[in-house]
Amino acid sequence: MGLTEYAETVTSLLYPGNTLSEQVLQPAVWALETALNLPPWQRQCLCLRLDGGFGTDANLNWALRQGYGLVAKNKGGRRAGAWGRRVQDWTELEPDQRWVALAPEQLSLAGPTRTLALRWRNQRGQLKHALYVVTDLDSSLELICQKYNLRGGNSQ
DSSP, X not given: OOSSTTOOOSOOOOOOTTOOGGGTHHXXXXXXXXXXXXXXXXXXXXXXEEOGGGOOHHHHHHHHHHTOEEEEEEOOTHHHHHHHHHOOOOEEEETTTEEEEEOSSOOOOSSOOEEEEXXXXXXXXXXXXXXXXXXXXXXXXXXXXXXXXXGGGOOO
């Protein structure tokens, strides 16, 4: 379940169309903290689910230093592809469509995390890769992928 039972929007921010997601993570989180009247000690109770546009190493480090949990796609581009091509032992999430594995290297960030490699087929059948960065050190890779898919209020 999200922050409320009714899938309400907690806060909305509007930026010019040329603003990148990576530029607005901190103001968005500060607006969320203000709207929820969230004291700093409660940050450790919240998990930020972030799309890749927000997932620069700098943003992930900032969120970790603030004490937030993460289920985030890293904005790694070429790094994701290079690391994904090195994985030998994939766990299939969807038959011949989506796979997950522990990444062959782990990102070194401001707090304890796991880096997962994702692989999927795009509409043309090409294999694509991404990296997820998570503070959940115990759950199965499949469960973490399910948690990531809940970002933005998506219940699937």
